[in-house]
Amino acid sequence: MATFTHQWFNNINQIDAHEWTRLFGNEPFTRHAFLYALEQSHCVNQETGWQPHHLAVYEADKLVALAPGYLKSHSYGEYVFDWAWAEAFEQHGLAYYPKWLSGVPFSPIEGQRIAIAHANTQSVYEYIKKQLNLTSIEQGWSGWHVNFCPKMQAQALCTDDIMQRVGVQFQWFNKGFKTFDDFLNTLTARKRKTLKKERAKIAQQSITIEWLQGSHISPETMQLFCEFYQRTYLKRSGHLGYLNIEFFTLLQALMGDQLIVMLAKKDNKIVAATLSLQGENTLYGRYWGANEEIDSLHFELCYYQGIEFAIKHNLHCFHSGAQGEHKIPRGFEPVFTYSSHYIVEPDFRAAINDYLKRERQHMTMYKTQCADLLPFKNQ
Secondary structure: OOOEEEEEEOOHHHOOHHHHHHHHOOOHHHOHHHHHHHHHOOOOOOOOOEEEOEEEEEEOOEEEEEEOOEEEOOOOOOOOOOHHHHHHHHHOOOOOOOEEEEOOOOOOOOOOOOEEOOOOHHHHHHHHHHHHHHHHHHHOOOEEEEEEEOHHHHHHHOOOOOEEEEEEEEEEEOOOOOOHHHHHOOEOHHHHHHHHHHHHHHHHOOEEEEEEEHHHOOHHHHHHHHHHHHHHHHHHHOOOOOOOHHHHHHHHHHHHHHEEEEEEEEOOEEEEEEEEEEOOOEEEEEEEEEOOOOOOHHHHHHHHHHHHHHHHOOOOEEEOOOOOHHHHHHOOEEEEEEEEEEEOOHHHHHHHHHHHHHHHHHHHHHHHHHHHOOOEOOO
């Protein structure tokens, strides 16, 4: 029987980058470089409520599993909403924070949260679950959470006490399209006309779009993008956003080959920009900012240009972030997301488990209702 040990790390640089890549590969949001940039730029630390607390599992001296993790003192920037749980704890005189979260800060992106390189993966999962449960009790955490993991990983973590949560996002899928018109031709005539009209507004306003990748993204462009991003966050949320210029600069230096900046220009002046990341088969549209409101520009830059890019580069999926029923008529399909949750306090665990069972039923119906609204001819 395998004998495992584990260690906690409060700095990702304490874990060898090559070893990290051996387990996680090069999907952008779990790359060592991406998480390092978050730490080095101080976007994640104790002061921001995201204290790095990564888990490494060993068999003898060999690293066999990794889980990027954070001790949280709030629930901002997670996109799996548990504020009601925290409020219920507080109303009963209990502390919901700290909690341990395995996820990618500020990014509602599905991916492996626990990377395992071992012949008996389930034995590793069993060890990890046991240690997380014990550490939660020993350290006074309210529990632990694994957000936006694949369905199979959520199922591997699930027990009577470890609960599965289901959500819905909207993603665009490339069905062998060669051009944007190929995609448009799959839509009903009315929806196709609406999208064409929306895109025509951009040309009518003399707006042009430029794509920049890798070394073509200058530091000045990244600085301007960050200003747009922070200005847009400030207007929408009253703060400058979770990320800063130090993060974006490091991202460009360390992962420039996976970055795509899309610029919108009016009268030869940049008025808006997006920053996306490219995985093996997926384009991830993540960050957006603008310095003025322009009719239909958000849809063009954040959705239609992403679809164009995915088609041109033969990418299977375009993931444009969380929520957004307005994506449905633009061809973004509802998909389930999965997360796993453990709460130490048994009465609250039972109450939350009951709530999640009802929520899963609601999400199943919601996904079906959304699918019925898709704009495709065969819908």
